[in-house]
Amino acid sequence: MNRKALCPQCGKVQPVEVVAREETYTFRGESVTVPHELSVCTVCGEELSTAVQAQQSLTDIRESYRKKHDLVTPSEIRSIRESYGAGQKPFGIILGLGESTINTYEQGEVPTAANSVLIRAAGDPATFKKMFLQRQHLIGPTQRKKIENHLEAYPSPYMLEEKMLSVHENPGEYTGFRKPDVQRMEEFLGYISVQTGKVYKTKLLKIAFLVDYEHFQRYTVSVSGWPYARLPYGPVPQEYKMLLERAERNGFIETRDYDDGTSTIEAGVCAQKLLKKNSFSDDEIETIKKVINRWNKATAQELSDYTHSLRGWKETEHARKISYSLAFEE
């Protein structure tokens, strides 16, 4: 090959011959043997490496070490990161690796075994979502939004659940003119369960309904913003099963199931804290307490008879959402 390079021995640019040979290097305390391409000065016989050749050797050494230890590659990292629409910096922050680490890895730096395992784990959307939820407050709003949008495209059980629980609808007659907010609804159920003490599940759900309807009668706005459906045993919050599971997972309530098919609910570990948190206004708390005082000691039959006498119940078809506008008796 007809190439030229600066020969340090001759002190000037000379024609060189390119040769390849196996070389053994030490990388992270281990011997790594890779083919190394070098240039030989055709005038004095000096062996030299051009910048390009030196860079290529380093790339080959890293590649060989990565293969040997099965570590994540730069292109693998990039493809995982881009599947979430994340920039290098926010991706690193979410994984707890710092701002510049991902950039150096994608440039070819070899990750430690621990970081490699972590990055590969982040390739699973459900796992990445958990990491994201823990650390999203550390990244900017634009990146956060972008990643959220990408995560929505991956259906995992939890994500599907959140999608169903969070969208619902805009504020209107079925939400009591308040935007449904799953977190607020969980707190609502937790707060009620603190006030009721241990209570049958159906009763808790009916009390939630009665609080929302009563509050709507008084202030033309619901407390929770949650829609309720007309089911045979009473009005229940839409998707109440998922809602209860989620509220339990987040520590707002605890359920206990019995052999006869009933379950009771009591306040979870996080629910007590709600008493100190200003999640609900004084008016809302007053309505909650008023409804609980009236119905907490009532029998299931009495409560059932009462909800079945309401206009919202009588004028709504089976399994349909109950309009808050029916809270006003004619």
Ligand SMILES: [Zn+2]
């Ligand atoms: Zn030379």
